[in-house]
Each structure stands twice: as structure tokens, then as C-alpha cells.
Amino acid sequence: MKKAIFPAAASAAILLSGCLKEELPVPARPRGDAVQCVASMGTDYGDQVWFDLGSHSVVAQNSKMDWDLAFECGADGWQVRLNHARLMRAHRTGQDAMDVPTDTTGYGNTWKVDLPDGRPDSLAFGDWRQEHPIFVVDMGYSVIGLPIGLRKVQVVDVTADAYQFRSSSINGANVQEFSVQKDPSRAYVHFSFNTGATVAIAPPLGSYDLVFTQYTEQFRPPDPYLAYLVTGTVNGFSEARVAELTGDFDSVSLEDTLSHPFSTDQDVIGYDWKDYSFESATYEVYADRIYIVQDREGYFYKLHFVDFYDAQGQRGSPTFEVMPL
Incomplete structure (x- = not known):
């Protein structure tokens, strides 16, 4: 069962939003040698960021209020x-x-x-x-x-x-x-x-692989109906495929594409590569969760998240390392 980040009930949503705004900036964490990328969604998670792994670049960005x-x-x-x-x-x-x-x-x-x-x-x-x-x-x-x-x-x-x-x-x-x-x-x-x-929201196919955004999650039966917003990463119908594994990022190689199943589901990367620590009042990432992404052109990349904060310690900036395989 996945944890609720933004309940459907308006009162709970506003309460949670109020709590999150009290989070304090945290120091930047050490980085590895891989190419480091940042997708800045804003501290209120108001933006959707369309990202291309091959060029390590943001190719489009929009407010989530721009479309229905x-x-x-x-x-x-x-x-x-x-x-x-x-x-x-x-x-x-x-x-x-x-x-x-x-x-x-x-x-x-x-x-x-x-x-x-x-x-x-x-x-x-x-x-x-x-x-x-x-x-x-x-x-x-x-x-x-x-x-x-x-x-x-x-x-x-x-x-x-x-x-x-x-x-x-x-x-x-x-x-x-x-x-x-x-x-x-x-x-x-x-x-x-x-x-x-x-x-104009989605870029042309072939120009992006992932979208950093809030999206709607829902408890599955037998839990009662509850939809809520989470903050994470989806494929954005880019035609990418994703495999998930746990281990050492540096050790993951092209051979791992043969032993781990790929999925075209949009939320394989999802949001649970991080978790909120009430003790530290910050989000902590699971750096040992590795994702292999095969893009629309057939190229493979490995990535893992190393932070959810920017250099100033402000939330809403998923930071990840990516390398081609």
C-alpha cells in the first residue's frame, strides 16, 4: 500500500499543505561522478517538467493549471x-x-x-x-x-x-x-x-522520456476509496519502458536489462523512491532504487535519485544521476 501525500478531502489537503510549508531548508548532499540532473517543479509542486535523458535536459515545462x-x-x-x-x-x-x-x-x-x-x-x-x-x-x-x-x-x-x-x-x-x-x-x-x-503542453514524441509532476494515486481494494496526490515521475506516454531493481548504482550494467522485466506502465518510477521523515521534517531518498529506462529510440539509461532538494535546500527539485548503458 502506498502512503498518502495529498488526500482527496479538501480539508486534509489544505492541512497537509500547511504542514509542508513549515519544512526547513536542508544542506545539499554529496554527489557521485555520474551526470547529475535536476527537475525543478517548485516548492508547491505546481509545475510539470518534461525531461530528455539523452541530452540531460528539460525540454518543456508548464503549470499544472494550464490544462484540463x-x-x-x-x-x-x-x-x-x-x-x-x-x-x-x-x-x-x-x-x-x-x-x-x-x-x-x-x-x-x-x-x-x-x-x-x-x-x-x-x-x-x-x-x-x-x-x-x-x-x-x-x-x-x-x-x-x-x-x-x-x-x-x-x-x-x-x-x-x-x-x-x-x-x-x-x-x-x-x-x-x-x-x-x-x-x-x-x-x-x-x-x-x-x-x-x-x-501546448506535451512536447513531440522522441524529444522527452520522463515527466516530473504531481499525479493521482488511489488505494486499491479492499481499502476504501481514497484518491490523493503524490509527487514523482511518470513516463508521460513517451513510449519509454522502465525496469526497477535494488542495488549499487555503479554496478548496474547493460546485462541487467536481460534479467529484469520492463514495463510500459506510466508509473514504474512513481513517487516512492523517497519518503517523508517526520523526525527530520524532510524527504529522504532511497539511492539504492535503480531504474533502467529504455527510450523510444531503444537506448538504455540507468538512473537513481540522490535528493529532493535544490542547492538552497528547497523541496520540489528531484535530483538524480543518469548514465547511458
Whole structure:
């Protein structure tokens, strides 16, 4: 079971945020000889950082508030995803019309989130193509933990080139229709209700391997439903594969790619390469957790985390060593 970092309940979220802001800067830790990289997300974890292992560089960066929905771009693509960095979730209404009020009383713990593994059967919207259901979408939380609100969404069509969807207020007012064009150079295109249009978020495929971001995790049965935000690393649908092992970073070689299984799940690296110490009031990383990443072009890299703080001791800057194999 993974530990909750940001509970779904607004009160708990704000309380936790308040506690974390009291963390004190800590001294920088010693480094090894490998190439050291830093992905600075901000002390409030408000940014998403798109990183390329081959060039050891950040290729794009955006606020997690910049987008709401993501649409799969392949010619056969149909998957529609929520912004997992904001704890967004959805609930099927059972209604047939957008322009009528929706009562969310009784929804309780039956909301659905996009699970972090990124599999098609883990979507809050599910496979919407047959019934075109109307969903209430909880737009999640702002960077400071305030709820953004509810709206209704219905995806009505997808072709090889574009999506069509509708949205309205929770009371059925302000029904709008939108078209989202696919971009074959990207895995997903992103849409913002603030602008009513697509926004440039994900870089083209082949230009990045990992994304440093907050994302939504969820307890699995038999635990009660609880979705919460964690801070970590996902593949960002870069087509990378990842293997995880434990040991000495310097000893890991290309031969280890033969004895450790690779996964295309988006959250293999995830967030639990670190843990929060209440004794020291800081995050501590597990440097013996090694990740081998095979990128879209087939190259292998090994990496491990060495810190979660920048040179000034401020949190939110995952620091890691990376080497090609």
C-alpha cells in the first residue's frame, strides 16, 4: 500500500499543505561522478517538467493549471484523460441531456479517477465510444489546495483527425461544443476550459522520456476509496519502458536489462523512491532504487535519485544521476 501525500478531502489537503510549508531548508548532499540532473517543479509542486535523458535536459515545462483534458492523438486513438496533477475525477450521471441540472448528492466514494499506470482500462471516462455518457467532472484543486469546481462533459465523436465534445455548467447552463484536432507528432493534445482551446503542453514524441509532476494515486481494494496526490515521475506516454531493481548504482550494467522485466506502465518510477521523515521534517531518498529506462529510440539509461532538494535546500527539485548503458 502506498502512503498518502495529498488526500482527496479538501480539508486534509489544505492541512497537509500547511504542514509542508513549515519544512526547513536542508544542506545539499554529496554527489557521485555520474551526470547529475535536476527537475525543478517548485516548492508547491505546481509545475510539470518534461525531461530528455539523452541530452540531460528539460525540454518543456508548464503549470499544472494550464490544462484540463488530454486527448490521445493516434489515428485509432480514443482515450480521453483528466489532469491527474490536480486530482481531477469523474462520475457518470446517467442523464441523456446536457442542459438539465445534475444533483451530485450520493456520489460519495463512487467517483472515478485515471489510475496512474496509464492503461486504457484504468480511465475515469472508460471507453465512452458506444454510449457517449455524460459525466460530472470534478476539476480538482488549485496549486494551493482550493477546489476548482464541477462541470459536465460529454465526448460525442472521434475520427482519425479530431474529437468532438460538449461541456456545460453543473446546472445545465452554458452548453458549449468543442473540436480538438489530433497532432500525429504527439501522444496527446491538451485542452483548457479557461481558453476554450488546445494548449501546448506535451512536447513531440522522441524529444522527452520522463515527466516530473504531481499525479493521482488511489488505494486499491479492499481499502476504501481514497484518491490523493503524490509527487514523482511518470513516463508521460513517451513510449519509454522502465525496469526497477535494488542495488549499487555503479554496478548496474547493460546485462541487467536481460534479467529484469520492463514495463510500459506510466508509473514504474512513481513517487516512492523517497519518503517523508517526520523526525527530520524532510524527504529522504532511497539511492539504492535503480531504474533502467529504455527510450523510444531503444537506448538504455540507468538512473537513481540522490535528493529532493535544490542547492538552497528547497523541496520540489528531484535530483538524480543518469548514465547511458
